[in-house]
Amino acid sequence: MSSHVLIIGASGELGAALARHYAESGAALSLWGRNTARLQAIAQACRTAGAASIQTRSLDLTEVEAAVAALSQEDDAAPFTLAVIVSGLGDIRAEGHLFEDPALVANLGMVNFVAPAALAATLGSRMAARKGGAxxxxxxxAAFHALPFAAAYAGSKAGLARFTDALRIAMRPHGVSVTLVSPGFIDTAAARAVPGPKPLILSPAQAARKIAKAAAQGKAHLVMPWPFKLLRIIDRALPRPLRDKLLRALAPPGR
Structure with missing residues (x-):
């Protein structure tokens, strides 16, 4: 079967890097993104890079039912062999605030957890019926740390992590691989807009290569770069009072 790759969040920098990576292998691409102008520019770059075919779709993932319907329609027309759900939002509490705005909490929960989980569940069922897919x-x-200045982001990504692991367990007997990617800092406009140091930052192209390799291997969980695995262990090992103090100290100035 020829490769048909869906990238949800392709108008972002990491999604665009993944699209170019798979275009170079000659895959047929379906590219979803919020920014129509950027999406069309990325589609053109992928045509030049060698994609077999390209379909684009611009939609709001907070309209979950419409997104699921669109996904089912596209999968009916040409079944996906690989789907990479990159879309997400990141934010921290506003300067001078004690905690995050409730509207921000609700929005990040929808975009970072509810919509990706619903789309992955749709794909999982369909791929399982075909006995194959990724x-x-x-x-x-951040999902593995209770960040008091980014509770909505960390919490929504934590929910996605637990959901993905459960989906992986359910799908494995049916020939479908499910991979969770837990990156540290990636050099994107969204990351640069957040104040504070960003150690071990990866370029979108570097991250895309690592993600594609993990997907091809059917890896359960990719943490990149590797020192973030160590941070996860330290977080779990520290006594709670010391951990709480450390996490509070990580907040950017004024946050």
Missing amino acids: IVLIGSA
Whole structure:
């Protein structure tokens, strides 16, 4: 079967890097993104890079029912062999605030967890019926830390991490691989807009290569770069009072 790759979040920098990576292998691509102008520019770059075919779709993932219907329609027309769900939002509490705005909490929960989970569940059922396929969900290393200045982001990504692991367990007997990717810092406009240091930052192209390799191997969980695995262990090992103090100290100035 020829490769048909869906990338949800292709108008972002990481999604665009993944689209170019798979275009170079000659895959047929379905590219979804919020920014129509960027999406069309990325589609053209992928045509030049060698994609077998390209279909684009611009939609709001907070309209979950419409997104699921669109996904089912596209999968009916040409079944996906690989889906990478990159879409997500990141934010931290506003300067001078004690906690995050409730509207921000609700929005990040929808975009970072509810919509990706619903789309992955749709794909999982369809791929399982075909006895093959791969799903990759992009989480965050922040999911493993109770960040008091980014509770909505960390919490929504934590929910996605647990959901992805459960989906992986359910899908494995049916020939469908499910991979969770938990990156640290990736050099995107969204990341640059958040104040504070960003150690071990990866370029979108570097991250895309690592993600594609993990997907091809059917890896259960990719944490990148590797020192973030160590941070996860330290977080779990520290006494709670010391851990709480450390996490509070990580907040950017004024946050």
